Amino acid sequence: MLAQQRQSAILELIRQRGGVRVSHLVTRFGVSDMTIRRDLEALAERGLIDKVHGGATLAGPGSAEEPGFAAKSIRQRDEKRAIAERAATLVEPGMAIALSAGTTTAALATLLADVRGLTVVTNSIPVADALYADPRADRTVVLTGGIRTPSDALTGPVAEAAVSTLNVDVLFLGVHGMSPRTGFTTPNLLEAGINRRLVHAARRLVVLADHTKWETIGIATIAPLADADVLITDAGLDPAARAPLAEQVGELVVVEV
Structure with missing residues (x-):
C-alpha cells in the first residue's frame, strides 16, 4: 500500500471511530511504529487530525467555537x-x-x-x-x-x-x-x-x-x-x-x- 493510500485509510478510520492508537494502526497495516507516526504527522500538518499521546483524534473545532x-x-x-x-x-x-x-x-x-x-x-x-x-x-x-x-x-x-x-x-x-x-x-x-x-x-x-x-x-x-x-x-x-x-x-x- 502506498503512503497516500494508507494515510487515506487511516483518516477514514479516525473519522469512523473519533480516534485511534498508534499500536492499533501498526497491527492493522503491518508497518512500523515510525511509519505510522510519519503518516499521522502528515495528516496533522494538513489539519485533518490532532495528534495526541499514543495516537490521534479527528481535528476538533477551534478553542473558541461553541456548539449550541x-x-x-x-x-x-x-x-x-x-x-x-x-x-x-x-x-x-x-x-x-x-x-x-x-x-x-x-x-x-x-x-x-x-x-x-x-x-x-x-x-x-x-x-x-x-x-x-x-x-x-x-x-x-x-x-x-x-x-x-x-x-x-x-x-x-x-x-x-x-x-x-x-x-x-x-x-x-x-x-x-x-x-x-x-x-x-x-x-x-x-x-x-x-x-x-x-x-x-x-x-x-x-x-x-x-x-x-x-x-x-x-x-x-x-x-x-x-x-x-x-x-x-x-x-x-x-x-x-x-x-x-x-x-x-x-x-x-x-x-x-
Missing part, C-alpha cells in the same frame, strides 16, 4: 445519562447544590425530583426548566440572571454578582474540555467567569465530563484538574488518560454505559 445546547444534547446521550445517574447518588436531602450549564448537568437535574429539601443554584435555563417542570414545596431553585450564551447559560456581571454571596455544599460542573496542561476549560469567556464564581462558592467540586472531553481545549480555563474533588466520566475514556487524571483529581469515577 441542542447540538450538544444529541451527542454521547447514553454516556451523559450514566454519568448523571452516578452524580445523583451524591445528592442528599437538605443539601444546597449548584449546577452549571451543560447537557450532562441538565440530565442530572431530571434525576433530582425525589430529593427532599433541596436548594439548587444554577445559571442554566434548561436545568431550571427541568426543576420547574416538577415543582415541590420543599425545593428552592435560584436561577441567576445575565447574558444568554449558545449553551443556554446565563453569564456576565449580573450572574456573577448573584453567585458571589452564596455558599453551596457541592457544585456539579459541566465542562467543554479537560487536559493536564489547561485543566477544565470552556470555549466561552463569559461562561468561564460565572463558572469560576461557582467553583469558589462550593465546598466540594464534582466535574461531569464524558470521554470526548479528554484533550479537548477551550479558550478559557475554569479550574485546574487538581481542584476537582470528584471527576465522573465514562468507560470510553482512553486508558492512557486514566493515570494522569487519577493522579490529579481527588477521585476518578469511571461509569459503564
